[in-house]
Amino acid sequence: MRPRSLKAREARLAFFMLFPTFFVVVLIVIFPVVADFWIAFKNIKLGDLRPPRAVVVERVKLRPKAPGDRMVVAYRVENRSPNPITETRFTDRVPPGLAPLELPPECRIRGEVLSCRLAGPRPGARKELVLAFRAEAAYFAAGRPNPRATRPEVTTKAPNPILAKPFTLENFARVFRDPDFWPMLKVTLAYTVFGTGLSILLGLFAAQLLAVRFAGRNLLRGLFLFPYVVPVIAVAFVWVFLLDPFAGTVNALLLKYGLASGPIPFLSQRTWPLELFGLRLELPLALTMVILFEGWRYFPFAFLFILARMQAMPKELFEAARVDGAGIWATFRYVTLPQLAGILATLFLLRFIWTFNKFDDIFLLTGGAAGTETITIKVYDYAFARADLGLGAALAVVLFFILALFLTLYFRYAPKGEV
Amino acid sequence: MGFLLAALTGALAFSLAYGAVSLSAALFLGLETHLLAAVPLLAGALFGLLAALSAPRKGALGPYLLFTGAGALLGALLPGALGGGVFLGALAGAAGGALLVYGLRELALFPPTRETYERLALRGLRALGFVFFVFAVVFPFWAMLVASLKPRAEFLANPADLSLPFEVFQSGFLPGLEKLFEGYRAVLFEYRFLRYIANTALVSVVTMLLTLFFSVLGAYAVARLDFPGRRLMERAVLLTYMFPAIVLAIPLYVVFTLIGLRDTLGGLVVVYLAQTLPVALYMLRSYFETIPKSLEEAGMIDGCSRFEVIWRITLPLSLPALASVGLYVFMIAWNEFLFAFMFLDTPEIFTLSRGMVALNSQEVPYQYLMAGAVIVTVPVMLLFFWFERYLVGGLTAGGVKG
Numbered sequence: 001m002r003p004r005s006l007k008a009r010e011a012r013l014a015f016f017m018l019f020p021t022f023f024v025v026v027l028i029v030i031f032p033v034v035a036d037f038w039i040a041f042k043n044i045k046l047g048d049l050r051p052p053r054a055v056v057v058e059r060v061k062l063r064p065k066a067p068g069d070r071m072v073v074a075y076r077v078e079n080r081s082p083n084p085i086t087e088t089r090f091t092d093r094v095p096p097g098l099a100p101l102e103l104p105p106e107c108r109i110r111g112e113v114l115s116c117r118l119a120g121p122r123p124g125a126r127k128e129l130v131l132a133f134r135a136e137a138a139y140f141a142a143g144r145p146n147p148r149a150t151r152p153e154v155t156t157k158a159p160n161p162i163l164a165k166p167f168t169l170e171n172f173a174r175v176f177r178d179p180d181f182w183p184m185l186k187v188t189l190a191y192t193v194f195g196t197g198l199s200i201l202l203g204l205f206a207a208q209l210l211a212v213r214f215a216g217r218n219l220l221r222g223l224f225l226f227p228y229v230v231p232v233i234a235v236a237f238v239w240v241f242l243l244d245p246f247a248g249t250v251n252a253l254l255l256k257y258g259l260a261s262g263p264i265p266f267l268s269q270r271t272w273p274l275e276l277f278g279l280r281l282e283l284p285l286a287l288t289m290v291i292l293f294e295g296w297r298y299f300p301f302a303f304l305f306i307l308a309r310m311q312a313m314p315k316e317l318f319e320a321a322r323v324d325g326a327g328i329w330a331t332f333r334y335v336t337l338p339q340l341a342g343i344l345a346t347l348f349l350l351r352f353i354w355t356f357n358k359f360d361d362i363f364l365l366t367g368g369a370a371g372t373e374t375i376t377i378k379v380y381d382y383a384f385a386r387a388d389l390g391l392g393a394a395l396a397v398v399l400f401f402i403l404a405l406f407l408t409l410y411f412r413y414a415p416k417g418e419v
Numbered sequence: 420m421g422f423l424l425a426a427l428t429g430a431l432a433f434s435l436a437y438g439a440v441s442l443s444a445a446l447f448l449g450l451e452t453h454l455l456a457a458v459p460l461l462a463g464a465l466f467g468l469l470a471a472l473s474a475p476r477k478g479a480l481g482p483y484l485l486f487t488g489a490g491a492l493l494g495a496l497l498p499g500a501l502g503g504g505v506f507l508g509a510l511a512g513a514a515g516g517a518l519l520v521y522g523l524r525e526l527a528l529f530p531p532t533r534e535t536y537e538r539l540a541l542r543g544l545r546a547l548g549f550v551f552f553v554f555a556v557v558f559p560f561w562a563m564l565v566a567s568l569k570p571r572a573e574f575l576a577n578p579a580d581l582s583l584p585f586e587v588f589q590s591g592f593l594p595g596l597e598k599l600f601e602g603y604r605a606v607l608f609e610y611r612f613l614r615y616i617a618n619t620a621l622v623s624v625v626t627m628l629l630t631l632f633f634s635v636l637g638a639y640a641v642a643r644l645d646f647p648g649r650r651l652m653e654r655a656v657l658l659t660y661m662f663p664a665i666v667l668a669i670p671l672y673v674v675f676t677l678i679g680l681r682d683t684l685g686g687l688v689v690v691y692l693a694q695t696l697p698v699a700l701y702m703l704r705s706y707f708e709t710i711p712k713s714l715e716e717a718g719m720i721d722g723c724s725r726f727e728v729i730w731r732i733t734l735p736l737s738l739p740a741l742a743s744v745g746l747y748v749f750m751i752a753w754n755e756f757l758f759a760f761m762f763l764d765t766p767e768i769f770t771l772s773r774g775m776v777a778l779n780s781q782e783v784p785y786q787y788l789m790a791g792a793v794i795v796t797v798p799v800m801l802l803f804f805w806f807e808r809y810l811v812g813g814l815t816a817g818g819v820k821g
Contacts, residue, residue, distance in 0.1 A: 007645065010644045010645055010646060011644070011645070011646035011647065013640070013644060013725065014640040014641075014644040014645075014646040015646065017636040017637060017639060017640035017644075018636070018637045018640050018641070018652070020633040020636065020637070021633050021634065021636075021637040021696045021697070021700055022637075024633070024689070024692050024693045024696055025655070025659055025693055025696065025697060027689075027693070028667065028671065028689060028690055028692070028693030028694075029659045029662055029667060029693055030659075031670070032666070032667040032669075032670035032671050032674075033662070033666065033667070033670075035670035035673070035674070036666060036669060036670055039669060039670060039673065044673075049673060049676045049677065160677075162673065162677075205548055205552075206548070206552055208545075208548075209545060209548045209549060209552065218807075220553070222803070222804060222807050223553070223556055223557070224552060224556060225803070226556055226560065226800070226803075227556060227559075229750060229799055229800075229803050230560075230754075230796050230799055230800065231753065231754040231756070231771070231772065231795045231796060231799060232754060232756055233754075233756050233771075233772045233775045233776070233792070233795060234563070234775075234791075234792035234793075234795045234796045235559060235792075237775065237779070237788055237789070237792050238559045238560075238562060238563045238789070238792060239559065241562070241563075241566060241785055241788070241789065242559065242562055247574065247575055247578055247785065248578060249446075249562055249578050249579055249581060251578070252577070252578035252579035253445075253446075253579045256445075256579050296555060327533055327534055327537045328534070328537040328538060328541050329537055353661050354661075356663075357661075357662075357663030357664070357665070359663070359664060359665045359757055360756045360757055364756070376663060376665045379665050379666070379669070380665060380668075383668075383669050383672075384761070389669055389672075389673065392669050393669050393670070396665065396666045396669060399663065399665075399666060400666055403661070403662075403663065407658070407661055410661075411654075
């Protein structure tokens with residue numbers, strides 16, 4: 001049917017043009033979030049991804065020596081997975097010249113094909129089916145073929161554990177009962193706030209440096225963007241290498257110039273005692289390094305936006321400030337900064353959310369050790385290191401709600417027209 | 420008061436110059452240097468006093484030449500101040516002199532006003548800032564390059580020495596070259612990075628082409644066509660942009676495992692598509708809206724269909740935007756770590772990120788690891804420098820997620 005109006009036709013065309021994007025995003029973004037909720041309420045382990053399969057092993061218990069002898073064959077059906085199987089079926093070829101004497105009720109023979117069908121077995125259980133035959137002369141004429149020469153073909157019917165397992169609140173209880181839960185939130189918050197703050201501060205500073213025209217400015221701008229555009233895996237490994245307590249350049253330099261008395265394990269020690277104006281402080285060493293990395297790697301992002309904004313500022317304002325006798329600090333404080341307020345707020349919210357979501361950096365630097373375990377690292381740890389998908393998904397759901405809170409704030413307070 | 424200020428400026432300028440030069444010499448040239456304090460402080464103070472009297476002006480070359488030359492002379496005469504001897508000393512002294520003149524030019528020193536202090540502080544901060552940022556950015560990349568060229572034993576002997584190991588050429592050019600690039604040879608051929616490069620390039624290019632194709636369609640629809648739910652679409656795009664990959668990772672791992680898509684490059688491409696499509700669409704839409712509608716209407720009147728209009732009018736006009744979006748997508752796919760790390764098990768289809776992790780877990784020497792890091796980095800750097808203009812536009816328009 002052809003749509004009648006032009007408007008309806010346009011809408012239909014738009015729908016078809018947007019469909020691929022829409023489809024992929026729903027599939028890869030929206031659906032997983034929903035699925036997270038599903039998995040979080042079930043006790044699903046990594047091993048449950050392999051569907052339960054029955055294993056059938058055939059053994060010959062008694063071999064005939066002369067025509068008329070008994071032959072006994074046993075099939076052992078085993079469920080080695082932790083999940084239930086509803087039904088197991090298997091078929092096997094019976095060598096010619098064997099007349100069935102005793103068959104278990106689960107099995108029947110048609111021609112040369114044996115087929116069995118049984119319920120279960122239960123997880124971890126096994127069941128043995130014993131078959132007895134009388135070997136005829138034809139069996140010996142065929143050269144006494146071993147029944148094991150043909151392998152049984154097995155089909156297993158089992159509910160998918162991910163769908164079948166019962167719903168439970170156990171995962172959430174375990175997430176909140178974990179003694180690491182609150183410290184982890186604290187670490188996440190510290191990492192997010194200080195990492196965001198540092199990267200924006202550095203970006204603001206770098207943008208001030210390049211706001212004035214001079215030879216080589218474009219080159220420097222490109223250079224300053226490097227930490228941001230380069231693959232995280234490369235720069236994280238370089239940092240690990242530089243900060244190595246024994247072979248690292250940074251420690252070697254500190255020792256060489258007498259700034260440290262011994263090697264400092266920057267990324268593997270939780271705290272470092274610090275003497276400051278007679279005050280003893282415990283510096284969270286590894287966390288500080290991770291935050292420094294964050295500042296180093298993402299200052300270019302803030303730098304780029306702030307620089308773009310500064311280049312768009314009208315010159316007249318600065319001239320007016322000069323005429324009014326404003327000093328440099330006063331100009332920055334009362335002319336530059338107010339114009340940057342919008343972009344700074346947006347940058348802060350955006351970077352805050354992204355830093356909160358960040359996984360790669362800490363994972364590659366410390367693996368979450370030495371007091372740097374953030375919530376995203378913990379999700380990975382639960383789901384994959386401990387192979388407990390349900391637990392990981394439960395924490396992912398918690399993360400999702402915290403994020404939803406931030407996003408609400410973002411959409412409420414982000415200035416319009418920026419970014 | 421003015422003299423004190425000038426002396427202080429001089430002392431700071433010379434300390435900064437000497438510090439930067441001696442640190443660079445130690446790191447980048449592998450020279451034995453010491454952090455001098457007394458000499459640059461005293462000399463700087465003295466020069467500062469002299470400079471105060473000359474009252475340098477902006478654009479006047481005289482004072483620059485004078486103090487740069489004098490500084491160079493002093494630095495050269497100081498025996499053994501820097502490991503490199505005369506030349507480095509002269510360099511540091513000249514830098515100190517130039518910095519001093521830059522600090523003091525056009526300042527009202529007699530008597531100093533509030534503005535004098537402010538400008539002085541600002542110039543000091545700027546000088547420090549440049550040294551700091553350039554150093555902070557260059558140092559890790561330089562270290563990466565040098566560590567990839569040096570055998571383990573040589574590096575462990577003096578980890579503070581980040582000079583390029585040119586001494587390998589003493590045994591001849593070709594053997595030297597072989598020794599220099601030993602890490603690269605091992606990583607590329609023994610640890611199969613050649614294969615990983617091909618895989619990563621394939622994934623990145625396919626992701627880029629697909630994203631461009633779909634996002635052009637979508638962006639055009641949002642920019643030009645009228646349909647219900649347009650605003651909602653935009654919001655949704657932004658929203659997907661904020662989702663943490665780790666939250667998506669568990670269900671995707673489950674589903675991809677069940678349908679057999681997990682350990683494949685195709686599965687990776689699908690995930691990258693979802694990560695890049697919304698932003699690409701957003702960036703292209705803003706660009707399409709800057710193209711005058713009348714051009715397209717003219718095309719329609721001349722009998723083009725919608726898709727002909729897109730192909731013949733809109734796309735040729737948006738080449739810069741397409742370039743920046745394409746580059747952005749390519750880089751995202753090239754750099755991606757988490758999903759490549761979680762999804763890929765078969766070494767034949769490893770991408771570079773996954774290959775690096777595998778390399779790291781084999782306890783290879785740092786030299787190999789750094790060679791791998793250079794291999795991952797160089798293509799992105801080259802692309803970035805070639806297309807910097809486009810990319811900077813793209814980065815600010817979409818704000819590459821990171």
